[in-house]
Amino acid sequence: MFCSSEYPSQSPHVSSIKDKRRIVQSIKERWYRRFRVSAAEVDLQDSLSFAQIGCAIVSNAKDFGEAVLNKALAMVEEEPVRIYDVSIYSQEF
Secondary structure, eight states: OOEEEEEEEEEEEEOOHHHHHHHHHHHHHHHHHHHHHHHEEETTTTTTEEEEEEEEOOOOOOOHHHHHHHHHHHHHTTTSSEEEOOEEEEOOO
């Protein structure tokens, strides 16, 4: 089972691309350490205050994969970013 999600977000207090990259990198590293998921900035790389982060996990069960991604979302909501329109996809191979 492959589960993935995308998190469009806004960081309103960012003053440079370097600051945005630091925030995105911090989120990706914490997701990996805590949930062992793969993550990358998948869109809006040149935007100053917006980022779209993708996250994926492979698991034996759809419920488990989606639960991990929902926990990752809850962790990001504690950051100083605004999350918009989260989508979680599950696909069985």
